[in-house]
Amino acid sequence: MAGGALEGGSALAPPRLQRLLLLPALATILLLLVVPLGFVLVYSFLTPGTYGGVVREFSTDAYLQFLFERDLFDESLTFNPAYLQIYARSFLLAAVATASCLLVGVPTAYFIATRPPSRRQAWLLLVTVPYWVNLLIRTVSMLFLIRDEGPINAGLRGLGLIETPLRIAYTDFAVGLGLFYSYLPFMVLPVYAAIERFDFRLVDAAYDLYADRWTILRKVVLPVVRPGIVAGCLLVFIPGIGAFIAPDLLGGGKNLMVGNLIALQFQSSRNWPFGSAAAIILLTIVLLALLAFVRQQGKAHGGGR
C-alpha cells in the first residue's frame, strides 16, 4: 500500500543480521517439508515391500496403477477410472465446501469488520472457539448429531415429519458439511482482515459518482477486498482436498477422498509407492491449478499489483 517499503527494525538488527532471522524457518521447511517430500517422490518410483515399506527397485507401476488395472494373467493394461473418480470427488467436495464457506464466511467477516474496533477482538475470539476443541472430537460429535439415531433424525421423527431416518451420516453431503465446518474460520479471518482494511470512504465516493449499491459492491468493494477472499478460498480449498478426518468419519470410509486413499496405502494396503504416487499427483494438480489461477489473476489485473 501507500507509504513505500520500510526497512523496518534496522536499529534493532543490522541488515546482515536480519537475513539470519529467516534461518530457523528455512531450516524447518528444509528438514520437515523438502526432505520428506524428496523421500515421497523417491518412494513413488520404487517397488512395494511385502509388509509395507519399499524394495529398492525402480518401477513406474505406482503411476500406472493410478490410471490402469494390470491383468493378473496376461499383464495387459485396462483403463480404470476409480482413482480418478476419487480425485474428482475430492475436488468437487472441496469446491462445494469452499463455496459454502464463502456464503457464510463473507457476511460474518463483514459483520465483524464493521463493529466498533473495541468489540472486534471479542467477535474474532468467538470465531476461533471451535479450535479450542480437537478436530477429531468435533467431527465425532457431528457424527452423533447426524447419524440415523441422532437428535436430528429423532427430532424430525418426533415431529412426524419423516418416518424412516434421513440418511445424512456416511454420505457425501455429510463429508461436505464436515469440511465446511472444519475450515470456516480460515475463510472468515482473511476476509475479515481485508474488509477491516477497506476504506469505506470509497463507498461514499462511488455513491457520489452515480453508482448504485450493486455497482459499488461489484466495481469497488469486491475488487479491493478480493485478495482477502482469494486467500480465504485457497486456505479452505487446498486443505479441503486432502482432508482426512471428515471423509473418514462422516463418510464412513466408503466414499474415499484423496486423503483417505493415501492413508489407506500406508496403513492396511501396505503399498507405500502407490500412496506416495497418489500424494505426488495431488501435489502436482494443486500446484498446476494454483499456477493457472495466479496467471489468470495477473491477466485480470492488467499486470498491475
Next chain:
Amino acid sequence: MRRSRRESAITVEGVRKRFGSGAQAVEALGGVSLEIADNAFFTLLGPSGCGKTTLLRLIAGFEQADAGRILLFGEDIGRLPPNRRPVNTVFQHYALFPHMTVAENVAFGLRRLGRPRAEVEDTVRRMLALVKLERLADRRPAQLSGGQQQRVALARALAPHPKLLLLDEPLSALDLKLRQEMRVELKQLQEETGITFLFVTHDQEEALTMSDEIAVMSEGRVQQVGSPREIYDRPKNRFVAEFIGQGNFLPVTLERMEGGEALCRTDFGAVIRVAAGEGIAAGGRATLAIRPERLRLVEPGDARAVFSGTVERLVYIGSDTDYRVRLDDGPPVDVRVQNAGGEATRYAGGERVGIAFDPAAARLLPEEE
C-alpha cells in the same frame, strides 16, 4: 461571465440536523440558511465541529436534514440519494479507487451515467489535461504523490460536469508550498469550468485568498456571510473577528452617540471616538475590535496618539515586526508594523510609545450575552 443578478445555484433554507438521540443528541446544524450564487467560489469557513462538513454532506446527499430544504437551481434535492444528485465531491483524503488507473478513476462517474465510450475517453483526456496529468493516465493512485492524487480527485469530480462541486478540506493533506500553489489553481479551475464551487475549510487564509463569498460558521450556525473583504474589515461579531485574522479586543462603555459616531470609554479610562455599527446604543457596553496592522506606533506624547504604553516585546517576522505593547493601566495590545522603511524596529523593549489609529479602522462589536 458576470450577470447583473446572478441565479442562485444552491439555496439552503432553515436546515437543521442533529446526530444521536435523547440526552446524547448533538446538534450539528441549528437552522442554517444560505444562498450560493451560480458560478461562484463559495467557502464555508469555521473551526472543526462547526457543522460545515455536515452541511456539505447534506448537500451531497450522504445525510438527510431533519428540517429545512436544499434547492439546487430551484429544484428540491433534499430527498434524492447521492447518486441521483448532479453534485460531485472532492473528498478530504481523496478516496481514489486504489484498484483503478488514474484514467479509470476519472471515467468512473461518466461510465455510471452511461455516456458513450468515445465521449468518456474524450472527456477523460480533457480533464487530465485540465489538471496537467495526461502523462500519468495509466498509473495507479498509490504510485502518485499527494498533490497528484489531489488533482486526480479534482478531475474525477469535475468529469461528469456537475452543477455544483463540493470540496471537503481538499488541501489539508498537502504541505504548505503545494497548498499555496493549489489555491491559485483551484480558483483558476473554477473560473475555467464555470462550475459553482462550494469549498469547506478551517483555514482562514485559504478562504480569504480564493473565495468570492465566505460564510463563517460556528456551533452549527452561520455567523456572517460576505466577501472576504467584508468578513475581514467588518466582522459582525467577536467570533468572526477573532477567527479571521488577529485582533485586539478592548471592552468599552458607550458614553454618547454623535451622528454616526460613538464616544466610548475604555475600562482603563481612555476616551475614543469610533464609527458606530448596528446594535450599538449609548449607555451600553461593547467591544472595540481593531486589527494589529491598523495600529501605528508613534513617539510618546505625539498629538495623534490615542493610547500610550510600554513595549513588552517585539518579534521580527521578515516582512513585518510584531510588537506587544502594554497600555498604561490597561491590557496588552498587538501592533504589526510593516518593515517597509527603517522605522519598524525603531522601538526597543521597555521603551515608551504612543499608539495611533484611524477611527474608521476600528469596529464596535455589540456585547454578547
